[in-house]
Ligand code: SF4
């Protein structure tokens with residue numbers, strides 16, 4: 303899932319200060335699971351904003367809505383009318399969600415309420431960590447299901463750097479050395495030979511931005527350029 | 531609980547207005563004490579500024 | 589609302605099985621406690637959500653507490 307965290311309250315407050323009717327728009331998928339932008343967080347933030355405005359005697363109307371996903375037009379369409387009745391949208395979706403909502407509303411400011419961090423997993427209740435950098439040329443098969451691109455601080459893909467300190471990365475921050483994890487995993491799997499092979503050249507072209515993907519089988523005939 | 535207190539601070543409301551008490555089914559005196567304690571705190575802090583705002587509007 | 593007539597309003601979130609019984613008992617024991625407490629009875633205080641607490645204040649409670 304995409305992991306995000308809420309921006310500081312002061313920053314959010316500042317970003318909407320010129321508007322008097324704001325829709326706080328949540329997203330029911332990734333950011334709900336990482337407790338940053340789901341229905342509950344929308345309720346909390348909207349309540350906070352209303353209370354703060356009340357304390358500072360500012361006149362502002364805060365509305366709330368949460369849709370299944372902000373990265374699919376179909377889910378945004380039903381709230382367009384409500385959105386157009388406001389002066390600005392405060393989106394609690396990830397960066398992709400904010401952009402699609404903004405694209406569909408065009409003339410209206412759509413402001414981000416979250417900082418989008420990474421693609422990751424739930425480690426434990428309330429803790430998430432990065433697992434994938436969407437590199438477009440996955441090497442997990444070779445490295446025992448542990449991604450050196452995302453989990454090695456230096457993104458080394460041909461072995462450890464030599465700075466491993468008792469299993470921890472020399473870059474600090476109490477991070478596990480990805481290459482030590484890879485070694486132990488492959489050992490358990492009896493596949494240490496993978497590490498003795500000469501590393502394959504990586505195709506960094508797959509990592510070019512902005513990335514786009516098309517599956518013709520699912521495209522409508524007009525879009526695919528097929529004449530019926 | 532701690533999250534609510536943190537949010538209150540963010541908003542600008544006194545955290546002392548909120549508290550948690552642990553008590554059992556037979557702790558009637560403790561319950562009465564909790565009510566008294568919170569009433570005292572609310573007296574000291576004065577009315578909730580948000581309510582005043584509403585009262586003056588009406 | 590003026591300060592001389594200020595009588596704080598409290599919201600108590602109580603667990604049905606402990607704090608609510610305690611409140612009930614306080615009543616039958618004729619213990620005196622402030623009359624300005626509004627009790628919200630829950631099956632369990634685990635149900636209390638940050639949002640409930642904030643909403644209590646948004647709606648004008650002067651203080652709130654969770655008992656259970
Ligand atoms: S190798 Fe690339 S695609 Fe595979 S997990 Fe790592 S970053 Fe993601």
Ligand code: SF4
Pocket residue numbers: 453454455456457458461462463464465466467470471472473478479480481482
């Ligand atoms: S110590 Fe390990 S994780 Fe850190 S940079 Fe070196 S190889 Fe990567």
